[in-house]
Amino acid sequence: MPGPVTRQDPYGPAPDADAIAALAQAALGRIPEPFARHLAGVALLVEEWADDETLASLGLEHPLDLTGLYHGLPVGEKDGGAGGTPDRILLYRRAILDEWAETGVRLDDLVAHVVVHEVGHHFGLSDEDMHALEDAVS
Numbered sequence: 001m002p003g004p005v006t007r008q009d010p011y012g013p014a015p016d017a018d019a020i021a022a023l024a025q026a027a028l029g030r031i032p033e034p035f036a037r038h039l040a041g042v043a044l045l046v047e048e049w050a051d052d053e054t055l056a057s058l059g060l061e062h063p064l065d066l067t068g069l070y071h072g073l074p075v076g077e078k079d080g081g082a083g084g085t086p087d088r089i090l091l092y093r094r095a096i097l098d099e100w101a102e103t104g105v106r107l108d109d110l111v112a113h114v115v116v117h118e119v120g121h122h123f124g125l126s127d128e129d130m131h132a133l134e135d136a137v138s
Contacts, residue, residue: 017046020093020111027112030137031119042072042122043088050092067095068114070121089118112137
């Protein structure tokens with residue numbers, strides 16, 4: 001009886017949600033102080049696509065246009081009280097993979113870029129400050 005049929009793919013399978021999450025957690029682990037101490041309660045989630053409601057709220061038409069999203073109040077806008085929706089960073093796997101294929105940027109660098117951008121929203125950082133934080137994480 002022949003063995004199982006296998007397909008040889010020289011590029012391997014596309015990274016799954018767990019692989020993207022591992023890259024994102026590694027990037028979060030490289031965030032320097034004083035930022036790192038404020039990230040302990042931020043959830044990191046990987047989803048396939050942004051849903052239609054999220055896209056519509058951002059004025060986007062296609063799910064490949066959104067690689068990540070921060071949900072919550074920036075640190076400077078918090079009142080210190082408990083309650084409300086927990087802060088979270090959402091990464092959208094298919095959009096990240098599409099950008100990876102399109103740009104040729106290393107996947108770990110791309111995921112770190114998206115994570116830092118969303119962390120920047122958590123802190124209410126300017127684009128210039130986000131770039132400086134990204135340099136610190138690289």
